[in-house]
Amino acid sequence: MLKKIKQNKYKGLLIGILIIIIYYWAIKGTNTSPVNFVKGLPFMYDFISRMFPPDFSKLGLFLLKAIETLQMAIVGSTIGALIALPLSFLAARNIMHNKFIYHITRTFFDICRGINEIVWGLIFVSMVGLGPFPGVLALAAHVTGALGRYFSEAIESVNPETIRAIISTGANKLQVIIRGIIPEVKPSFINYSLYYLENNFRAATVLGLVGAGGIGMELLTSMKLFKNQEVLTILIIMVLMVLLIDRFSAFIRKKVLKLEKIE
Amino acid sequence: MINIENLNHHYKNKSQEVLKNINLHIRKGENVVLIGSSGCGKTTLLRSINRLIEPVSGSIHINGENILKMPIKKVVRIRGKIGMIFQNFNLIERDSVLKNTLNGRLRHHSSLNTLFGRFSTQDYEIAKQSLKRVGLEDYENERINNLSGGQKQRVAIARTLSQNPDIILADEPVSSLDPKLMREILELLNNICLEKEITLVTSLHFLELAKKYSSRIIGMRQL
Ligand SMILES: Nc1ncnc2c1ncn2[C@@H]1O[C@H](COP(=O)(O)OP(=O)(O)OP(=O)(O)O)[C@@H](O)[C@H]1O
Ligand SMILES: [Mg+2]
Numbered sequence: 001m002l003k004k005i006k007q008n009k010y011k012g013l014l015i016g017i018l019i020i021i022i023y024y025w026a027i028k029g030t031n032t033s034p035v036n037f038v039k040g041l042p043f044m045y046d047f048i049s050r051m052f053p054p055d056f057s058k059l060g061l062f063l064l065k066a067i068e069t070l071q072m073a074i075v076g077s078t079i080g081a082l083i084a085l086p087l088s089f090l091a092a093r094n095i096m097h098n099k100f101i102y103h104i105t106r107t108f109f110d111i112c113r114g115i116n117e118i119v120w121g122l123i124f125v126s127m128v129g130l131g132p133f134p135g136v137l138a139l140a141a142h143v144t145g146a147l148g149r150y151f152s153e154a155i156e157s158v159n160p161e162t163i164r165a166i167i168s169t170g171a172n173k174l175q176v177i178i179r180g181i182i183p184e185v186k187p188s189f190i191n192y193s194l195y196y197l198e199n200n201f202r203a204a205t206v207l208g209l210v211g212a213g214g215i216g217m218e219l220l221t222s223m224k225l226f227k228n229q230e231v232l233t234i235l236i237i238m239v240l241m242v243l244l245i246d247r248f249s250a251f252i253r254k255k256v257l258k259l260e261k262i263e
Numbered sequence: 264m265i266n267i268e269n270l271n272h273h274y275k276n277k278s279q280e281v282l283k284n285i286n287l288h289i290r291k292g293e294n295v296v297l298i299g300s301s302g303c304g305k306t307t308l309l310r311s312i313n314r315l316i317e318p319v320s321g322s323i324h325i326n327g328e329n330i331l332k333m334p335i336k337k338v339v340r341i342r343g344k345i346g347m348i349f350q351n352f353n354l355i356e357r358d359s360v361l362k363n364t365l366n367g368r369l370r371h372h373s374s375l376n377t378l379f380g381r382f383s384t385q386d387y388e389i390a391k392q393s394l395k396r397v398g399l400e401d402y403e404n405e406r407i408n409n410l411s412g413g414q415k416q417r418v419a420i421a422r423t424l425s426q427n428p429d430i431i432l433a434d435e436p437v438s439s440l441d442p443k444l445m446r447e448i449l450e451l452l453n454n455i456c457l458e459k460e461i462t463l464v465t466s467l468h469f470l471e472l473a474k475k476y477s478s479r480i481i482g483m484r485q486l
Contacts, residue, residue: 161349
């Protein structure tokens with residue numbers, strides 16, 4: 001690649017011009033300008049200054065909602081992982097020799113994953129109404145696609161020789177999966193699942209903005225009523241919760257991975 | 264015991280023939296070594312015998328039955344009586360020695376039992392006996408990735424032994440071991456097969472080892 005660029009003197013110049021054009025086009029299209037930013041600063045100052053001091057009068061309610069957000073993440077991630085787990089075998093080329101089923105499952109994962117949690121939230125809110133339940137469904141839908149994809153890739157990367165060794169003992173196909181593949185993919189399955197639990201908590205905080213339960217819903221209400229001091233309280237809780245969950249999940253992952261002995 | 268007739272094979276997407284008109288008769292209890300340069304088709308031939316590879320044409324009769332012409336269910340049953348040992352051991356690295364050895368007993372169980380990790384006391388006994396035979400009785404609960412290469416190949420032999428096989432196919436079983444261990448492992452494999460009247464087909468790179476550890480040497484050459 002590098003060699004080729006050197007060979008062709010004009011190629012580098014051409015790529016440079018192309019990059020400049022793309023940035024110009026994107027900045028123009030989004031009205032991004034430092035002038036506008038500076039002009040907006042007084043309003044921002046005004047907005048932020050009206051947040052202080054934070055209003056802790058509804059702290060109890062907000063904390064409850066934050067816990068609800070955590071619950072959404074736990075249930076949503078678990079449902080997603082449980083659906084992805086069996087399906088991922090159908091989307092692994094080394095297990096599923098039926099191309100039709102393979103592609104159908106892959107496409108299903110891609111659709112689930114391709115649609116953002118917020119968009120899933122909008123869809124499920126219109127299907128089952130407001131509250132944490134559509135939030136759980138939204139998280140589950142996205143996670144099914146994401147984990148399904150990662151799981152099936154982990155299955156595909158199992159050394160075929162290891163699988164052959166189990167086949168050679170006269171084991172049937174299910175036994176080959178249980179004794180030959182699952183032990184090999186277990187650590188990465190656990191790792192990915194925990195990562196998505198963490199990820200889902202972050203996603204769940206915003207899901208409230210579309211009416212799908214949790215602390216995000218309180219944030220929206222307070223913002224609409226211009227209660228900036230409450231908004232600050234909620235933002236503080238959100239940041240603290242995310243930090244806490246990240247730490248906790250990192251800790252668990254480390255423990256689990258140590259147990260599974262992959263360094 | 265193993266009767267190979269007019270066996271031909273070439274891999275898909277390659278026109279080059281790997282096995283051409285192979286005829287080979289191996290008697291019960293024989294200890295045959297296949298020898299030949301890299302790429303001459305030793306692995307292909309061995310894997311045809313338990314049908315890990317589907318040869319293009321020919322027949323392989325095992326105890327009078329053509330394994331190339333039977334439904335896959337039956338192939339699976341026959342495979343159970345054919346042990347296989349690999350150059351790179353091919354064990355489940357994160358599982359224990361005992362768990363790997365128990366995999367040799369899978370064919371006696373339903374998928375449901377396997378799902379719940381259930382084995383009979385007889386299975387445990389056989390697995391433990393096999394481990395004792397290869398000198399690893401004190402390593403039952405050790406993880407494979409904590410073992411040396413020689414120990415790993417011993418576990419693989421124990422796994423195969425747990426199958427209670429009539430035939431063992433050993434594909435370069437000592438190629439990733441140092442010279443001292445090569446002799447140890449080949450010696451062990453030979454003695455076990457002699458004791459239990461197991462037919463042994465091994466592929467090796469060195470003629471010197473082949474001479475010492477076989478009752479018959481078969482040379483293969485690249486086409
Ligand atoms: N899965 C495969 N697809 C295509 N070609 C293959 C495949 N496996 C082996 N071959 C080719 O078939 C020929 C024989 O391979 P084989 O592995 O049987 O040789 P071998 O005698 O076991 O060699 P080695 O001593 O290196 O293990 C080689 O030319 C190899 O490139
Ligand atoms: Mg080979």
